[in-house]
Amino acid sequence: MKKLIGKLGVISVLLIAMSMTVCAKQKVYKLKMATTWGKTATPLIDTSLQVAHLAKVMSNGQLQIRVDSANKHKAPLGVLDMVKAGQYDLGHSASYYWKGKDINTLPFTSMPFGMTAPEQYAWFYHGGGLELMQKAYKKHKVLSFPGGNTGVQMGGWFKDEIKSVDDLKGLKMRIPGFAGEIMAKAGALVTNIPPGELYTAFERNTIDALEWVGPSMDINMGFHKVAKYYYTGWHEPASELQFIVNQRVFNKLPKRLQEVLVLAFRLAAYDMYIQNYDMNAKAWQKMKKEHPEIKIKSFPDDVKKLLKDANKKLRDxxxxxxxxxxxxxxxxxxxxxxxxxxSIISDYQYIKDNL
Known part of the structure; x- marks a missing residue:
């Protein structure tokens, strides 16, 4: 039992204890979840599977979720539509993917120069963010919940050092979404290349720079073998994934199972954040040991000002x-x-004062 408490937390164990009283003959609810992630996309797919595991354990088997990766359903960016239509009961994706369908969904993943992961979680659960997210998704007839965070994403891999705003002009860079719009405003030639083609495009000089995630996921892509300048983040300081639930399906669940599902979302989301934090730390140690030529850089002040100005204009x-x-x-x-x-007088100042 001590191991179980350590893994799931006290609240989960209390729910499990409650579930032990469930009659074996009670109805079993079987739900299907579609993910944007492929079956090897750790830690993203792990979070989807963790929800299924937690829901089953905490409901004593009454709530069972089948997770279909993008390898199976073949529509990684169709998750919202499939859940809306009832083709799937649940989804695991990222809110900013739906920007083209509904601009109001954009801010629930991350915004350039915005909040860090702890700040953003505090906003979701104690600052009104979760209520605003439900308000935005109401017209889609789904509920949306935080689904795991990558933390600060790196600003990207660059073959040449960025010394001034002039170095952005004509720079061929793979950086999608809202951040790509900002970079384009700053003078870069922005492109979006499928993940499977990124390394080849980078190696063959089709692009000069690219943004992916961070050490935990970048290391498997091998970008550090092509470029030596690794820039710190600005565009996605707290990239939160999302769990989507068909409203009609959710309403049909008994209240106790609704609570189990929401708690499973919350536990799995936080678990992904700390898992990815650990993965980043280990991956960076490996990168710098095997490739000591890598240089960590921050954008110059004039570049940061240009990006911030472009960000504000686009937001407004x-x-x-x-x-x-x-x-x-x-x-x-x-x-x-x-x-x-x-954040400044606590975590930031502690790290700064004790380096």
Whole structure:
């Protein structure tokens, strides 16, 4: 039992104890989850599987979830549509993938120069973020919950050092989404290349730079063998994945199983954050040992100012077209002002003072 408490936490064990009283003849609810991730995409796919495991254990087998990776359903960016249509009951993806369908979904993953993972989790669960997320997804007839965080993503691999804003002009870079729009405004030639083709494109000079995730996932891609400049993050300081639930399916679950499912989401999401943190630390140690030529760099002040200015203009333009998006942006900004002050005098200052 002590091992179980260590793995799942006290709240989960209490739920398990409650579940032990469930009659074996009670109805078993079998749900299907579609993920955006391939079956080898650790730690992303691990988080989907963890939810299935937790839900089954905490419900004493009454709630069972089958997880289908993108290898099976073949529609990695169709997860929201499949859950909306009832083809799948649940989904595991990332909210900013739906920007083209609904701009209001963008901020729930991460925003450039925004909150860190602990700050963002505090906003979700104690600052009104979760309520705003449900408000944004209501029209899609799904519920959305935090689904695991990568933490700060690195700013990318560059073959040449970025010394000024002039070095961004004409730079061929793979960086998708909103961050790509910002880089384009700064003068880069932005492209989006499928993951399976990235290494070859980088090696053959089709692109000069690229952004992926961080050491934990970059190491398997081999980018550190091609470029030696590794830039610190700015565009995705806290990339939160999401769990999506078909509203009709959720409403049909007994209240106790609804609570089990939501708790499984929360536990699995946090577990991914700490798992990825550990993976990043280990991967970086391996990278720097095997490739000591790698240089960690931060963008110069003039480049950061250019990116921040472009970010603000794009945000303001989007917010002017959506009342809800403006509400979400305002909520994030107000919460960040409050929580960032504590982050600076606590974690940041502790690390700075004790290096």
């Amino acid at each position: 333009n989007m917010a002017s077209k959506s009342k809800l998006l403006k509400e979400i942006f305002n909520s994030q900004e107000e919460y960040m002002k409050k929580v960032r002050e504590w």
